Amino acid sequence: MTTHEHDHAGATAxxxxxxxxxxxxxxxxxELDEADCAAVQLHLDSCNPCLAKYDLQRTVKQIVARSCSEPAPDELRQRVLLRIREVQVRIRES
Known part of the structure; x- marks a missing residue:
């Protein structure tokens, strides 16, 4: 990540x-090291548009995580496994 600079008005480029x-x-x-994590947090604390995007990303991630906690229906799993096998066969035949 590059070092960030603020203009004289305190706004971020x-x-x-x-x-x-x-x-x-x-x-x-x-997944960031401590220095990058601190830099991102500092930026979010001072940039409302980025904070709003962060909040949206976090919310979407939470919703997806909750929605994906159920196992896939058996029929779907079987179709996916069949498709994977078909692709594997094509790759071996190439």
Missing amino acids: PSDCADYLDQIVYFIDN
Whole structure:
């Protein structure tokens, strides 16, 4: 991640926001090192548009996680396994 700079008014340059937005998923999943995590948190504390995007990403991730807790129906699992086998056969025959 690049070092961020603020202009004299305290606003963050749009390119800096893009750098932080790229890191949000990793931040949510606690996959950043301590320094990057602190930098993202500092940015979120001072940038409302990025904070709103962070909140949206976190909410979507939570909803998906809750929705994916049920096992797939057996019929669907069998179709997926069959399709995987078909692809494996094609790869071996190539």
